[in-house]
Amino acid sequence: MRTSKTIIFEQPGGPEVLRLVERETGDPGPGQIRVRHHACGLNYIDIYQRSGAYPLALPHALGMEAAGVVEAVGEGVTHLAEGDRVAYAAAPPGAYCEARVMQAAQVCRLPESIDFRTGAAMMLQGLTVHYLFQRTVPLAAGDTVLFHAAAGGVGLIACQWARAMGIRLIGTAGTDAKCDLARAHGAAETINYETEDFAARVRDLTGGRGVDVVMDSIGAATFERSLDCLRPLGMMISFGNASGKVPPFDLGILGAKGSLKITRPTLFTHIAEHETCQSMAADLFAMVESGKLTIRIGQEYALEDVAQAHRDMESRTTTGSSVLLC
Numbered sequence: 001m002r003t004s005k006t007i008i009f010e011q012p013g014g015p016e017v018l019r020l021v022e023r024e025t026g027d028p029g030p031g032q033i034r035v036r037h038h039a040c041g042l043n044y045i046d047i048y049q050r051s052g053a054y055p056l057a058l059p060h061a062l063g064m065e066a067a068g069v070v071e072a073v074g075e076g077v078t079h080l081a082e083g084d085r086v087a088y089a090a091a092p093p094g095a096y097c098e099a100r101v102m103q104a105a106q107v108c109r110l111p112e113s114i115d116f117r118t119g120a121a122m123m124l125q126g127l128t129v130h131y132l133f134q135r136t137v138p139l140a141a142g143d144t145v146l147f148h149a150a151a152g153g154v155g156l157i158a159c160q161w162a163r164a165m166g167i168r169l170i171g172t173a174g175t176d177a178k179c180d181l182a183r184a185h186g187a188a189e190t191i192n193y194e195t196e197d198f199a200a201r202v203r204d205l206t207g208g209r210g211v212d213v214v215m216d217s218i219g220a221a222t223f224e225r226s227l228d229c230l231r232p233l234g235m236m237i238s239f240g241n242a243s244g245k246v247p248p249f250d251l252g253i254l255g256a257k258g259s260l261k262i263t264r265p266t267l268f269t270h271i272a273e274h275e276t277c278q279s280m281a282a283d284l285f286a287m288v289e290s291g292k293l294t295i296r297i298g299q300e301y302a303l304e305d306v307a308q309a310h311r312d313m314e315s316r317t318t319t320g321s322s323v324l325l326c
């Protein structure tokens with residue numbers, strides 16, 4: 001019988017609700033695999049789920065990405081075989097574990113050149129950057145994007161993706177050291193939004209015009225001022241709420257500020273189809289293999305230390321991506 005150390009939580013709350021248990025994995029059914037993880041990725045969505053902001057039916061396991069080796073393959077799975085090195089970003093949550101049975105559709109073969117830690121760190125954040133820059137709004141070389149939290153996991157990948165596309169990315173971050181890090185990864189300019197009025201700085205940096213696109217994952221604290229950063233007909237991509245949910249607002253504001261557009265996307269819509277997910281992952285792997293994208297793992301923890309990993313993310317002390325080793 002295969003068992004696995006697995007992180008679960010039984011009620012919403014702070015990092016202290018996370019518990020390590022040993023449980024049976026079971027065997028893969030049709031369309032499923034069993035994967036033995038070597039590393040699991042940490043993402044801000046894990047915090048929304050743990051805290052109850054994105055409710056789950058409890059008790060529930062947590063974690064939405066990992067990398068490892070396929071241990072067993074269920075009926076009908078043709079793109080993977082036992083022994084394959086793989087990585088994935090996928091629902092439902094449950095990746096913080098040594099091994100699990102899961103649907104195979106979103107699991108991707110990991111190139112030999114990419115190690116497991118990098119594979120675990122890059123899937124959810126990298127596929128997010130892929131859809132933000134290539135599947136959400138037409139973006140071309142010479143366009144200007146304002147990107148909040150530019151030194152975070154998604155942020156450092158976005159800086160490099162923008163540089164590779166010839167896009168001028170203006171990044172914000174909460175400390176000067178984080179601003180330096182974002183510029184070192186490809187941000188053209190940075191703004192410390194704890195010490196500076198970012199909307200005023202964006203107007204200065206764009207000669208009063210405003211940016212073509214804002215990518216805002218901070219939510220409540222930045223939403224309204226982010227709209228002030230856009231040029232007429234510009235696009236607001238609100239894709240997260242690290243500071244709290246964007247409160248309801250009057251659509252008329254979009255007209256008054258210059259016929260602005262707005263969308264609230266999620267990765268899981270973009271990777272829902274097997275073929276699309278696999279092709280987006282191939283693009284992402286190619287970016288890493290070409291050397292245009294380096295995944296910076298800023299923090300590593302043992303699986304048992306997951307509560308500390310959550311504390312660090314919530315206290316804004318992390319940079320780049322974080323992984324659990326198992």
Ligand code: NDP
Nearest residue numbers: 043044149152153154173174217239240242243266267316
């Ligand atoms: P990050 O590594 O970027 O961590 C979040 C960062 O947000 C912090 O480091 C901090 O950077 C900044 N921040 C600003 N205000 C707060 C606050 N009040 N509390 C906590 N953090 C704050 O996380 P991820 O890379 O995992 O994710 C980045 C964002 O993207 C998240 O909001 C996440 O939900 C979203 N996301 C959305 C997806 C989607 O498809 N919709 C998919 C993936 C991620 P600083 O100190 O520099 O301000």
